[in-house]
Amino acid sequence: MRRLSISVTFLLTALAAGAAHADNRCGYGDFAYAAQDGVAVYNVSPPTGGRTYFQGDGEGCPGAPSCKLKSYLVTQDEVLASKVGNGWACAWYGKGDRHTVGWLKTSDLIKSAVAPSGxxxxxxxxxxxxxxxxxxxxxxxxxxxxxxxxxxxxxxxxxxxxxxxxxxxxxxxxxxxxxxxxxxxxxxxxxxxxxxxxxxxxxxxxxxxxxxxxxx
Structure with a gap:
């Protein structure tokens, strides 16, 4: 019975770890699929001005120093966010044929009002x-x-x-x-x-x- 209990505990822990890892995913497909449950328009507005950098979705991301990407946005840039929680938003930014998806700090974003759609x-x-x-x-x-x-x-x-x-x-x-x-x-x-x-x-x-x- 003890061996079964340990096995079940290990399985549940592994599943929880997998779910946690899946929850930090923020690639193009992840953003698009999550958007079907809800998406909003935001404007970039870092409290101190300057830049806000995208973060990747690797191990320990977002939040770890190694997660920081080279891509960044500045005040008034417009983004879409489809998955928001724990201080981070899975965001998309596009200009012309160039598109970037990654995690942004919610403290650097202000939600925009969107006109009703018919x-x-x-x-x-x-x-x-x-x-x-x-x-x-x-x-x-x-x-x-x-x-x-x-x-x-x-x-x-x-x-x-x-x-x-x-x-x-x-x-x-x-x-x-x-x-x-x-x-x-x-x-x-x-x-x-x-x-x-x-x-x-x-x-x-x-x-x-x-x-x-x-x-x-």
């Missing part, structure tokens, strides 16, 4: 890099058509989806017909002028992904 705000051609998602509406509801591309050193892989989407306020979902293999699903969430997208990982060729922050 159904018509979904419509249009949304772009993220070479990816595009076009949303239209007819008498039966909303439709989306997406195209994604991954460019490797010696090949190009493509992905696509097309069909009805279910829109509920600031969230929308596309899903292939039941029984489709591989099964593609795409979640979209709007905030301000942005649309954050996360897919199932089965919407195209190898390395193809719709994950990202889209604008019109």
């Amino acid at each position: 159904e018509g705000d979904w419509l249009g051609a949304w772009r993220f890099g070479d990816n595009q998602i076009t949303i239209t509406r007819d008498k039966k509801g909303f439709r989306a058509e997406g195209e994604a591309t991954w460019k490797g050193p010696a090949s190009v892989h493509e992905g696509a989806f097309k069909g009805r989407i279910e829109v509920k306020g600031v969230a929308a979902t596309y899903a292939d017909p039941e029984g489709t293999e591989p099964f593609c699903s795409v979640d979209m969430r709007r905030v301000g002028r942005y649309m954050v997208v996360a897919d199932s990982g089965s919407c195209g060729g190898a390395s193809v992904s719709f994950d990202g922050v889209y604008v019109r």
Whole structure:
């Protein structure tokens, strides 16, 4: 009985450690998936002015000196944050074709007011890099058509989806017909002028992904 108790305790400890490690993840995919449960716009405002540096999600991060990245932001830069807690926010910053994701101190951020969004705000051609998602509406509801591309050193892989989407306020979902293999699903969430997208990982060729922050 004692051996069983020790084994169970070890297992629970390992699971807790794994969960804790997973909770500190803040890469592009982590940000996009977490955003489907909630995302907000913030402005950078370090209490002492100057710079606020992104931190990575390695062992002991965020918070340890080794977590500090070279990328930084300055006062009034605009970011999106999708996972906030314990004094840190998993944040995305983009300018042109350059994008950065990492942990930022919440003490260096001020939440921005965002105007209410209507159904018509979904419509249009949304772009993220070479990816595009076009949303239209007819008498039966909303439709989306997406195209994604991954460019490797010696090949190009493509992905696509097309069909009805279910829109509920600031969230929308596309899903292939039941029984489709591989099964593609795409979640979209709007905030301000942005649309954050996360897919199932089965919407195209190898390395193809719709994950990202889209604008019109």
